[in-house]
Amino acid sequence: SPLHTLTSSNQLSYEIGEAKSTESEEDVRVDVFSTEFVDIPLSKTSLARSPSLKHRSRLLRNFVGNESNPIEVSFWNLKMEVPDANARVGPCASPPRKTILSSVTGVFEPGKFTAIMGSSGAGKTTLLNAVAGEAAGGILSGAVRFNGAKVDTATIRRLRAFVFQDDVVMGTMTAYEAISMSAKLRLPPDMPLEEKMRRVDQMIEILHLERCKDNVIGYPGEKSGVSGGERKRISIAMELITNPSVLFLDEPTSGLDTHTAHSVCKTLKELAAAGRTVVATIHQPSSDIFHMFDNLLLLASGRILYQGPSRSCMDYFATRGSPCPQFTNPADHIFMKVLNDQLASSELERKAKREQIEGLLSEYAESSTFKDMEARVKVPGSGVDKSSSSFSPSLLLQMSVLFGRAKNNAIRNRLILRAKIGQSLFMGLLVGLIYRDLQTNQRSIQDRTGALFFVSVNVTMSAMMTVITAFGVERVVFERERSIGMYRWV
Template sequence: MTEPSSAATTEHPLYNPTTTLDGGVASSDLEMNIQIDNLPNHHVISSEPTNGSGNHHHHGEATSTSSNSSTTSGASLNEEPPLQHTNHNNNNNNNNTSLNVQPTDMEMKKSSSVIPSAEKSGEFIIGGVDDDSEEAYVPKYKSDSPPLQLEWKDLTYKVKLPINAPPNYSIFQKIGFKMKNAFKKKEKDILHPMSGFVSPGSTLAIMGPSGAGKTSLLNILAQRVKETSGDITVNGMKIGSSFRSLSAFVQQDDVLMGNLSVRETLRYAALLRLPKTISWKEKIERVESIMDELGLLKSANTKVGTPGLTKGISGGERKRLSIAIELLTQPSILFLDEPTSGLDAATAYSVMKTIIKIAKGGRAVILTIHQPRSNIYELFDKLLLLARGKVAYFGPAKDATQYFAQIGYPCPKQYNPADHFIDLITESTSDTDEGKKMKQEDNDRIEKILNHYKHVEIAPSTSHLETDIKKAKYNANWFTQFFVVMARAFVNILRDKILTFSRLFQNVVMALLVGLIFLQIGHDQQSVQDRNGVLFFCLINQSMNSIFGSLAVFLLEEKKVFLRERGSKMYQVSAYYLGKSVSELPNIVFFPILFGTIVYWMTNLNAGADRFFIFLLILVSMALAAQALGMVLAVLAPSMEFATAIAPVLLTVLMLFGGLYMNVDNIPPYFIWIYWLSIFHFGYEAMVLNEFAGASFECPPSPAICTYRTGEDVIARNAMDKPYSNVWIDLGFLWAYFLIYRLLAYLILVFFVRPKKK
C-alpha cells in the first residue's frame, strides 16, 4: 500500500462553471422552453450543510416545435427497411440550438474571489465543467430531448434490517434472541450525506469497493428508490413523476428475449415505448439509426440467443442492444449499472467508447463501475469515489490522481489510477494477527481520506427549467401494448424449437406408451379399474405438463424481461398479462387434444363421438386450470428451485383428494375443504361420469362376484352419484378455478412482482 507522502497541499485549478451545451430540445410531445439562470453558489460538502456566497446569472434559451403524423403499416418487424441511409449529422439542424453560456465581468470577479480564500485555508476546490476537453465528438444520432443537469445535495439513504444475535451466542441463545427481536429492526446508513452533479454531454463514473453504495446511489438518482432524504433536482427544479420519462436505466444483466432478432427486439420496443404521434416509418427510421450508431447493423437479423443454451450475438452486442432499447425514447439522462461486467477487456473498452459517444450527443451519463482498466478510466469526465457510503472524491476524473497526491497518497508510475483509488479505500478482510494490523491501518487511512473530503468545495453549473415537464405515463395505448406483447410472445413461442419439440415428443411418446399399456381395454369386471386408471393418469399428465410449463416459461425466460420492462414503464401489467395469456392458449389447447386423441382410441374408451369430444373438453379445461395454478406458483416463487420444490408437494395433496385414492365419503371432515379445492376432484368426477354413464359390463358366470353390471354401479361406488354430480357442473368449477387462479396471479403480479430496490 502506498504510504502517505509529506507533499504540501497545493492549489487545484478552479474549473469555470461555464460551458457550451450542444444538445437537442424537446421532442414533438415535449415542447419546452429552457432558460439557464441563477447559477448556485460554491458550497462546502460536509456532514453539516454550509452556505457559500455569490450569485451567477447566465441566460440561454432553446425552443423546438415539431409535429408527427401517425400511420400504420403491416411490415414485418424483421424486414430490412427500404430506406437510404442519410447523414445523421444534419438530421436535426432545425431542432438543435446551442446554449452558449459566457461569464460576465462581474462573474469572473466573483469566481476569482473564491480562489484566495481556498488558498488561505488550504481547501481543495473542484469546479463544475472541464474546459480542457478533447475535440468535440459529433455523433450521428443526437438526442432531441432537452439537455438536463442532474444535481443532488445532502442525499442520504437508510434501510431497516433485522437484529442479529451476537456471534458468541449458543444456538439456543440465538433462537431465543430471534424470537424476542422478531419484530424489531435496526437502521443502517447506506449512504451518508453527499452532494454532486452531472452535466449534459459528460460521463460520471461512480466507483468504489463492494458495499460502498454505488448501486444504491444509482438507483436513488434514477428514482428507482424513493425512501431517501435530501434534494435531487433537474435544471434547478425538484424531480417529479415526469423525470423517468426523460431518463433511461440500463441494468447490469442483459435481459433479452433470445428467440427474437436484434432488429425485432428494437422494433417491438419502439412500438411499446414511442408515442402514437410518431408514425410507423419514423419509428423504423429511429430503430435503424440507433443500430447504425451503436454498431448493430451487421447483426440486425441475428437472433439474440440465450447464453449457455442457444447461439446468438456476442456479449458486447448484447450490452449495446440493451443500451439501444433505452435510447429509443431519446432520454436526456442515461443510467448504467456495471455496463462492463462480465465482458473481456477489448469488449468492455468497445462498449465504453459507445457510451462516451452517447454522452457527447448531449446526454448526461451516470454509470457504476467497480475497477476499470486504465484505458477505460481515461474516458470518464467525472469521477465519484465512494467508500463506506461516503464520498472520498468527486470531480474531474483526470484530476483525481493529483488530488490524492496532494493529500499524501500519490499514484505510483505506470499504475492504473482506478486500481490505486480502490486500493486506498478498501479494507483488509483477513482475520490473522497481521491481517488485523493491516485492517487497522486501512481503517485509519480510509477515515483520513473521508475526513479530508469534507473540506473540498464543489462549484456546480445549473440551468433553470421554467416549465413543468409533462408526459404520458405510458406512450403506447393499452390496446397497442396488448397486441404488441401478444405478437412478440407468439413469435418467441414459435421460434423456441427446443421447447416446442420437447413438448411434442413428450406428449406423443407418453400417449403411445399409455395406449400400448392399456391397449383396447375390454368391458369385463377388471376393465373398470383400468379405465379409472387411464382417466386419472390423463389428468395427472396434462396437469403436470401445464404447471411445470408455466413455471419454466415465466421463471426461466420471462420474469427478468418483465421486471426490466416494467421498470422502464413499457406497458401496463394488465396488457402484458392478457397478451401473454392469449399467446399461450394454442399450446395449452393443442397438446391435450393431441395426447387425448391418441390415448382415447388406443385404449378403447367410450366409443360415442359426443363422449370423445367431452373427454377432450375436460382434458383441455383441466390443463387450463392447472396452467393458471402454475402461474400463481410462478409469480409467487422467488426462484425456479423453490417452485420445483413446492409444486410436487402441492400436486400430491391435490391428487390425494382427487377421488381416485380415497372415496369422498371416507374423507375426514376436517380435510373435506381440500377435496373442494382440488381441481383433480372436478376433473376426475367429470371424466368418470362421461365415461361410465349408460355403459354396461360383462359379468362372470357366477353372478355373486359381479360388482359392476352397469356404469351407474361404478359411479355409485365412487360416490359420484350426488345431486350436484354432473359433467357440466364439474366443468363449470374447473373454469371457475381457471379464472380465480388467473385473477390471483394477476394481482400478485401487480402488487408483488416489482423491480427490486437496492
C-alpha cells in the first residue's frame, strides 16, 4: 500500500514502490523502496475532502462573491529602530537605538497566501505592523505601496483588516453580539441591516462558531466564557466580516487545535484564491498547513533570509547544505536546522551556525531574486481608489450600538452589579437611620439640606468610581476598536 511521506518538493505526496517479501516460520519482512513520487494536490487530501470543509468552502464563496479588488502590497527598504531598554546610559543621555528591521524589501501578491516565519525576535510582528500601518514605539523609515503607489496610514487602515495576536474583545458580549457590532459599524451605511446580519450568520458558520455564538466571551483567566480557540476565531470573524482586499494576521493559529487551525488556514487560503492579499505570521505550522502557503518570507535578525514560493524553499536550502529529510515537516526543519543555533553542543559549533545564517542572509541580499524584487517594487503603479473605502457610521448608529453594549456590560457584570445593589441598599439604610427623626418645622430645614447633600454626593461619587474602575479594562478595547475604524471621535 502507498506510504504517506513528506518530501522536499513541499507538496503532499505518496511514495509508491514495489514490495519484496521474505517469509519464514519466524518472521515476515517487507522491504519497501521508492521508485517515484506522485504529487497529490492539497484539495484532494483527506482533510479537504471532509463534508464539513466542503460546505464551509461553498459558504465562503458565497460570502466573498464575484467582486474583487486585488491589491499588491510592496515595501521598500523598511528599517525599524527602537530605544534599547537594556543599555546603560547617563540620566541626561538618550538611550542607543536597537535595529529591529534592516533594509527589508518585498512584495505581498494578491491571490496568494503569504506566511512570514522566523525564530523569536526575528522581527515578524514588527514587519507585519509596519506594512499594515500599526507600527509604534520607534522610528520607521522606508516606503509602503499599495498597487505601486504610496499611501498614508489612514488609507492603509481603511483598505486592510488586521487580526492581532492578543484577542481584545469586551468580555461581557456574546460571540454573535461582537461580530454583529463589527458588521453594523464597519460595513457600508447603505447596506441593509438584513444583509449585514446575513453576513454575520455566514461568518459564524464558516468559522464554526455555532456552538458558542450565544455564550458570553468572558475574560482571559476566567473559568467561564469561551475557549482560547473560540476567542481567536471570534477575532478573525470580526475582521473578515468586512470582506477586505488585504488581510493581515498575527499568529492566527495560536491556541487552536490541529483541525481548527487547519480549517482557519484553509479559509485564509480560499480568501487568497478569491483575489485577496492574505499575509500571516505563524509559528510551528503543521505539514498540511505549511503546504497551503503560496509564498514564504523567512526572517533572521531583522533581515530577509528567503523570499519566494514555499514549494521551492526546501530545494533552496538543500543546495546550500541543509537538505530536508523525508518524513520531516519542512517548517520544523527550517526552525530546527536552518534558523536555530541553540542545538550546537559547543561555542565553536554555535559560532559556525551563526556564520552559516549570516552567509545565507548575505547571499540573499546579493541574489538576482532580491534585485528583481527591488526593481519590481520601484515600478510605479495605478494605486488604489481611496474614495471607495472612505465612509463612517452615523453618530446616531454609533451611539445606539455603544449604549446597547454599555447596558449589557452593566447588567452582565454580576460582581459589579451586586456591589452596586449592595452599596445602594447600605447607603439608603444609613441615610434613613441618620435622618429618620426629621421634624416638619423650620428647624429641620438645615437637616434636610444636609441629607440631600449627602445623597447627591454619594450618587455622584458612586457613578465616578464605577467609571474609574471600568476605565482600565475598557480602555484597551476602546483603543483597539477605534484604531480599526469602528467609531470615531465626536
